[in-house]
Amino acid sequence: MMQTCPLCGSRDTRHYHRDVRRDYHQCERCELVFVPPVQRLAPAAEKAVYDQHRNSPDDSGYRQxxxxxxxxxxxxxxxxxxxxxxxxxPGPTLSVMFEEAGHPMAIYDPFYAPDPAALACHYDFVTATEVAEHLFEPGRELERLASLLRPDGWLGLMTKRVTTLQAFTRWHYILDPTHVVFFSDTTFEWLACHLDMRLELPAADVALLQRRPR
Known part of the structure; x- marks a missing residue:
């Protein structure tokens, strides 16, 4: 069945891969790879996975x-x-690291810190680490995050990127049932163009997008 890309909205998609648990489709326009909606976890099951995370600012490995x-x-x-x-x-840490460096921070999480006031302000930068791959509606969510930025502001995303189909079939990243969308270099290039932002890819799992001055 034809699937609609959750990032760019294109119906020009194709089946990309199937494993024992679910299917993966790829958009021909932005090259996002995504799991069809019917194969996503329900919210309660999704949160149960996140509840198992034991992240903490006291964990030096997590900070690294x-x-x-x-x-x-x-x-x-x-x-x-x-x-x-x-x-x-459940264990905010990146915000603590930035606060220690003198940057005031707000936090938002739909499960653990669902504070709508945090999404009603403007910021010099917005971060989302190991978040993009969980978004059911990445197009809407990333547009919203970009809209919170002041001119010259930065959107910092950390998510592992798709390279080749061969690598994808052996990729540990797709084994997490809460990972439902997968970006590539081309996907981020499309996103930057769509949002009219400047893109930098300083690491294999980091994308920095800067809002242009008015």
Whole structure:
């Protein structure tokens, strides 16, 4: 059955891969790979997976993991720039790292910190680490996050990227049942063009998009 791309809305999609649990389709326009809606987890089952996460600011290994986004983004921020950590999870840590560096932070998470006031402000930067791959409606959500940025603001995304079909079939990243959309370099290039933002890809799992000045 023809599937609609949840990022760009195109109906020009094709079947990409099937494993023992679910199917994966790819958009011909933006090259997003995605799981069809009928094969996604229900919210309660999705949250049950997240409840198993044991992330903490006291975990030096987790801080090192987050530094892949933290370091290149912080290098691009003005002193005192304020940010939002979207999808902070049950143990917010990236926000703590930025606050320690002098950047005031807000957090939002649909399960653990569903504060609508955090999405009603504007920020110098917005981060989403290991979040994009979970989004059921990535087009709508990423447009919303970009709209929260002030001119010259940064959207920092951390998510592993699709390379080839052969690699995809052996990829540990697709084994997580909460991972439902998968970006590639081309996908991020499409997104940057769509949002009229400047794109940098400083690492294999990091994308930085900067809002243009007015």
């Amino acid at each position: 993991f987050l530094s892949r986004l933290y370091t290149p983004l912080r290098e691009r921020l003005a002193p005192g720039a304020c940010g939002l950590d979207f999808g902070a999870g």
